[in-house]
Amino acid sequence: MIALFQAVSSYKSRVRPTRKFNQSSVPRWVPVNKSFIALTKMILRSAATRLGLEQAAVTLRCLNHQGYRHLLLADDVRDLFVAASGGAEEFIISTQEANASPFQGFDAEAALSLPVNFKTPDNESQRLGYLVVQMAPGVHVADATVKHELSLVIEEIVRVISRYQSRYRSIHWYGDQSFWVGNSSILRQLDQRIDQLAKRKSPVLLRADKGTGKIIAARRFHDIACSETAPFIESDCREWEEGTATAILQSLRSCATGGTLFLRSIDALSAKDMLALRHFCLQWMAATRSGTSLSLVFSLSSAAIDPVAIGLGWMMHFVQSLPLPTLAERREDLHDLVQFFIAEFALAGDVDLQDCAWQLLETHEFTANVEGLKNLLKQVAMRNQGGLVTADELRALL
Incomplete structure (x- = not known):
């Protein structure tokens, strides 16, 4: 990560490295801690209520590493050695209070088991465990609707794992714990929309209010669009000295090439600096056509701001607007x-x-x-x- 601070009077932006990018700094572990268990329980209990299940649980294959229980999201020789030495275990998170014991009164004939798979950074499917549910009386295992609903439950569990991977990356690289919490339909739609935009490499304009998670959305976009070791550069335009946009943008581009540049509160720029931003975006489009890789994310300081009214009508021709839901x-x-x-x-x-x-x-x-x-x-x-x-x-x- 590289952090940008207030520009000095010489119009040269000051940057400092806070974490060296290398493969060893890539987070491969997701901690199965108190909050992870709480979120997974919420998903399972919500599914049990919605589908009329007697009981529901997810079994996850974990490793004990440095005294902590983790899910492993990438395989290498060291990880296989840990598993072979007896550090691996099956951990159960269920709708019951006790997580480490099987179902009480478990009836195999009224149960259904579906695999929980997770895609690794190499786009390979990795088996993490199984979702096991005990059906309520009158609900048949062969019911296609139930199976479809349970597949959505698995998607939610995998999404939590993905969010925790982003959270672990945030702790490791950014020094905070920013990630989505919740299972609402609008949050699921937001996840899907970010995934679509990131895979298309489309520049994104976040239109949202304070506290809605603009930094989470930008980092999530980066996690999907770029390699794990690519730089994520964030800069707040409110901290720029007026008239320095050209120099700052040049410095930011050199730092962020190959990764993502997130410019916050672009509505705070003066008219002159807005022109510098427009010139920068034209250069970006030309560089993109020639194969230079740089993902762009912008944000406005408020969802109520009309980009056209503040002179950003030109931007709306090549960015995709992404509104973030309020509480x-x-x-x-x-x-x-x-x-x-x-x-x-x-x-x-x-x-x-x-x-x-x-x-x-x-x-x-x-x-x-x-x-x-x-x-x-x-x-x-x-x-x-x-x-x-x-x-x-x-x-x-x-």
Whole structure:
């Protein structure tokens, strides 16, 4: 990763390397930790409720590495040695409270097992484990609708694994933990849209408000569009000195070639710097035709900004707009987000919300979207030492 800081008076942008790009820095492991288990349980319990399943579980082949349980997403000689030495184990995450034991009262005749496969960076299919469900009375194993729905459950589990791979990469390269949380239909559609745009190598314009995950979307685009060791360069146009855009863009292009350049808040540029950005994009299009590889992602500081009204009408001819959903549009994800953040921050581990507190939360408008919800729940978890959070306690923090 290379970080760009405030331009100096000489109009030369200052950059510094924060992580050397090499194969050894590529994250090959996904930790099967508390939050991973919580998210997977949410998917399984939601499926059980929706499909009327008695029980559901996913079995995952894991390795113990440096004292931690991980999923392995790439095979090499060292990994095979770890597996052969007895470090491998089958780990079960189920709708039951106990994860490390088989189903109680398991009935093989009323069960269905489907493989959980994950595509490696080499586009090869890797078997991670199996989704095993016990059907409710009256639901037949041969029911094609049930099998289709279960395949969607597997897609959700694989998507969580993919998000955790991005999260692990974020920790390893970027020093944070930015990734999507939730299973709503609009979030699934967003994942699919990013996947389509990344595979087409289309330049993307993110139109979204604060707290909706612009950095997550940009990094996800990069993860799909570029090789694992390709640079991801992010720069916020609000930090540029006026009149320095040409010099900064030249420096950024040299740093990001072969990877992705993410320019944030391009609406903050002056009219003169907007012209410099347009010239840069024309050069990019010419370089793309000659085979030079550079993925571009732009963002506006607010979803309400009209690109044409601020002089970016020319850009709309070659970029693909990607709106990101607000928290209000992701109401289906609210329970998942709340449970995830409470599990992340709660010291006692048994914090939950009373029904009246849930109702208050569901009707509140968070101006900072998911970021605002996260900050609120951090305060709730720190103040509550276990038990139910009342509406009055929640209202005092809103």
